Amino acid sequence: xxxxxxxxxxxxxxxxxxxxxxxxxxxxxxxxxxxxxxxxxxxxxxxxxxxxxxxxxxxxxxxxxxxxxxxxxxxxxxxxxxxxxxxxxxxxxxxxxxxxxxxxxxxxxxxxxxxxxxxxxxxxxxxxxxxxxxxxxxxxxxxxxxxxxxxxxxxxxxxxxxxxxxxxxxxxxxxxxxxxxxxxxxxxxxxxxxxxxxxxxxxxxxxxxxxxxxxxxxxxxxxxxxxxxxxxxxxxxxxxxxxxxxxxxxxxxxxx
Numbered sequence: 001x002x003x004x005x006x007x008x009x010x011x012x013x014x015x016x017x018x019x020x021x022x023x024x025x026x027x028x029x030x031x032x033x034x035x036x037x038x039x040x041x042x043x044x045x046x047x048x049x050x051x052x053x054x055x056x057x058x059x060x061x062x063x064x065x066x067x068x069x070x071x072x073x074x075x076x077x078x079x080x081x082x083x084x085x086x087x088x089x090x091x092x093x094x095x096x097x098x099x100x101x102x103x104x105x106x107x108x109x110x111x112x113x114x115x116x117x118x119x120x121x122x123x124x125x126x127x128x129x130x131x132x133x134x135x136x137x138x139x140x141x142x143x144x145x146x147x148x149x150x151x152x153x154x155x156x157x158x159x160x161x162x163x164x165x166x167x168x169x170x171x172x173x174x175x176x177x178x179x180x181x182x183x184x185x186x187x188x189x190x191x192x193x194x195x196x197x198x199x200x201x202x203x204x205x206x207x208x209x210x211x212x213x214x215x216x217x218x219x220x221x222x223x224x225x226x227x228x229x230x231x232x233x234x235x236x237x238x239x240x241x242x243x244x245x246x247x248x249x250x251x252x253x254x255x256x
Contacts, residue, residue, distance in 0.1 A: 013110040015056065016042050020105045021080060023098075026163050029131060031085045031098045032072070035107060040079040048114025049139040050205070050230070053083075056108040057093050067094040067241060071112055072135040084135040092241065116203055116230040118144050123198025125150030125171065128190055128214060130206040131161060132234040140203055141167040151193050155186045155206070181237060187213035191221070201228055208233030211255050231255055 016039035024032040045051075051071050059065040073082040085098035118125060118140050125148055127137045137152055144150075149170035155178055156162065162175045178185045187210065202224065204214050211233045218224045218231070233255050235241070246253075 013054075014042060015108050015110055016040075018081065018107050018109065020101045020103050020107065022103070023101050026084065027161050029087050029157070029161060030134065030163065031087050031095075032082060033085060033098050033101055033107075034080050034082050036078070036080040039109075040081070043074075043081070044112075045074050045076070046112050046114045048117050049143050050116045050136040050203070051112040051114035053081075053109040053111030053113075055083075055094060056110070057097060059093065065093065065242070066110075069094065070135040070139075072139060086131050116140070118148070118203075119201045120145055122201035124148075124196045124200050125152075126190070126193065126200050126202045126204075127152040128154070128186060128202075128204040128206070129234075130155040130186070130210065131157075132207075133205040134163070136205060137203065138165050141165055141171060141173070144168050144171065149196065150200075153186065153189050153193065155189075155210075183207065183209035183237075184213050186210050187217050190214060190217050195222070199228065200224070203230045205230070205232045205234050208236040208253070208255065215255060226256070 017037065018035035018039040019037040020033055021036040022034035026032050052068050053071055054066045055069055057065050057067060069083050069085065071081055072084045075082070085095050087095040087099045090096050125144060127140060127150070129137055134154060137154060141152060144167070146168055147170065148168045151172045151174065152167065153174045153176055155176045157179050159177055165173055167173055176186065176189050186206070202218060204211060211231055215231060218229055
């Protein structure tokens with residue numbers, strides 16, 4: 001029996017071709033790549049502050065692979081996209097590419113997708129994550145109303161990981177230094193955050209086991225509703241990107 005059009009899968013997003021127009025080292029482990037070129041004309045922007053694209057690379061075996069990255073900023077006047085890459089030497093695929101990228105290099109991507117935007121009706125905001133979540137957190141902070149209040153807690157390996165962020169005067173940005181990689185560390189910090197009156201909106205993304213610990217704080221201890229929280233694992237310690245993606249379909253990979 002044929003499926004109705006309402007249950008037919010959406011066609012895949014087109015692949016867009018961009019080129020590197022600028023590269024900037026923001027910190028020892030964060031590189032910013034600005035992309036421009038003809039692909040921008042087909043890029044359909046979205047309002048979410050965690051919007052992401054699927055970047056296409058060639059693996060060591062010569063086969064195509066994709067990596068998912070947050071789009072830090074879309075500049076419609078300059079017709080460019082900005083993407084921040086976490087870099088740890090030769091580890092991974094996208095990071096080393098970004099560290100070595102030169103002007104004029106080509107990059108193909110699909111997207112964007114997205115799922116979170118700051119709610120102007122929330123009484124206060126709580127944002128949390130590690131270095132992988134900095135682009136989305138930074139974009140959210142910039143999108144908050146000028147009178148917004150709340151806290152952003154960002155976990156980094158050392159003080160050299162701090163970068164300048166713009167936030168409303170009523171939002172405190174806390175850089176949480178933790179070189180131990182304890183998955184409970186960020187959750188423990190959230191337990192000590194000033195819990196304000198009213199309805200909170202939460203954005204918490206980062207290492208998978210850390211997000212599971214935060215899940216317990218938000219839902220079991222604070223009793224929040226699912227609709228108040230955007231919670232997701234961007235990566236998993238000790239896992240390759242491909243294994244991490246595969247585990248999303250397994251019990252170990254479930255956050256919510």
